[in-house]
Amino acid sequence: MAMDDEEHPDDADPPGAELQDSSLLVNKQRSAPVGTSSIRAKKEFSFARAGVSTTRTGDVITNETVARQVDAPPQPDSHADPPSAQPVEPLLPPAAICDSVIKAGAKKAALRPMKLFLLSVISGCHIGFGSCCALILGGDLPSIKEDDPGLQKLVFGAFGLPLGLMMTVVTGAELFTSSTAFVATAVMARKATVGDLVRNWTITYLGNFVGSLIIACLFSAAGVVPVSAAHIAQKKVSESFVQAFSRAILANWLVCMATWMAAGANDLASKMVAIWFPISSFVAMGLEHSIANMSIIPAGMFLNDHLETPITVADFLVKNLIPVTLGNAVAGVFAVAAPYMIAFKHL
Numbered sequence: 001m002a003m004d005d006e007e008h009p010d011d012a013d014p015p016g017a018e019l020q021d022s023s024l025l026v027n028k029q030r031s032a033p034v035g036t037s038s039i040r041a042k043k044e045f046s047f048a049r050a051g052v053s054t055t056r057t058g059d060v061i062t063n064e065t066v067a068r069q070v071d072a073p074p075q076p077d078s079h080a081d082p083p084s085a086q087p088v089e090p091l092l093p094p095a096a097i098c099d100s101v102i103k104a105g106a107k108k109a110a111l112r113p114m115k116l117f118l119l120s121v122i123s124g125c126h127i128g129f130g131s132c133c134a135l136i137l138g139g140d141l142p143s144i145k146e147d148d149p150g151l152q153k154l155v156f157g158a159f160g161l162p163l164g165l166m167m168t169v170v171t172g173a174e175l176f177t178s179s180t181a182f183v184a185t186a187v188m189a190r191k192a193t194v195g196d197l198v199r200n201w202t203i204t205y206l207g208n209f210v211g212s213l214i215i216a217c218l219f220s221a222a223g224v225v226p227v228s229a230a231h232i233a234q235k236k237v238s239e240s241f242v243q244a245f246s247r248a249i250l251a252n253w254l255v256c257m258a259t260w261m262a263a264g265a266n267d268l269a270s271k272m273v274a275i276w277f278p279i280s281s282f283v284a285m286g287l288e289h290s291i292a293n294m295s296i297i298p299a300g301m302f303l304n305d306h307l308e309t310p311i312t313v314a315d316f317l318v319k320n321l322i323p324v325t326l327g328n329a330v331a332g333v334f335a336v337a338a339p340y341m342i343a344f345k346h347l
Contacts, residue, residue: 124211180332233300248327
């Protein structure tokens with residue numbers, strides 16, 4: 001055996017031969033020209049680092065497959081927590097309320113005529129419900145009115161018209177008196193034209209009139225309207241033009257403020273509070289609202305037999321509705337819309 005080893009000295013590896021061979025192999029790989037295998041290996045390494053699995057056809061990477069895998073959107077983690085909902089502010093800041101009113105006014109101005117008319121009839125019905133409720137509850141307290149007139153006025157304002165405006169605001173119905181401010185802001189912000197304003201006011205006014213008359217007729221037919229409603233209606237048509245006009249400005253100032261504040265509220269309770277205080281206040285103070293009078297005065301006219309001087313249609317229109325309508329419009333534009341647009345939009 002020793003003889004065989006000596007006869008074949010080249011078959012044995014010299015000391016350190018393995019290290020030399022590995023060094024040579026590394027050097028050869030470094031100096032070798034870049035070929036298909038090297039490119040494939042480098043691409044596989046780079047895609048592996050990127051987290052993309054490669055698909056090969058033989059020794060060649062399919063470019064279409066790689067592009068599809070690279071461009072694919074990341075898959076959502078099924079164990080990830082759902083995104084938390086952003087908290088909603090209960091009340092917008094004043095400047096944001098103005099922006100909200102402008103947006104709402106532009107939307108009102110762009111409504112189709114038939115849709116606008118239908119929503120206006122609905123709002124007239126809502127206000128009619130509130131008006132008749134006030135007549136039945138607060139208007140029929142003769143003993144309290146005699147002993148404590150302030151308390152009777154408080155009850156008359158608290159129960160009735162706030163209900164009508166709440167139903168209008170929450171359901172998206174269209175009320176003429178609030179549109180005097182809302183659509184006017186859209187015109188001032190150049191989001192609507194004067195023609196849009198005239199069209200909106202005309203249709204909402206007529207629709208409110210129809211809805212209010214429907215409710216007045218129904219309540220009168222039901223026989224639940226007290227005789228005191230006739231005396232309330234007679235008092236309204238006995239005011240002078242200046243009195244009716246001035247009371248109408250004051251009334252719609254508060255009505256528009258109620259709807260303006262409600263536009264900045266993001267929950268039902270806040271909207272109700274924003275509406276209740278201004279509306280109950282203007283009713284308790286005996287101010288004049290054109291749409292409410294479209295129910296109150298006709299309901300009283302159905303009880304003309306209980307009056308010494310019956311109320312005529314001319315009395316209703318000339319002595320009350322015309323001056324009150326003008327005063328309501330003046331308040332919406334000049335007492336509410338213009339001041340806030342000047343303050344927040346620098347007109």
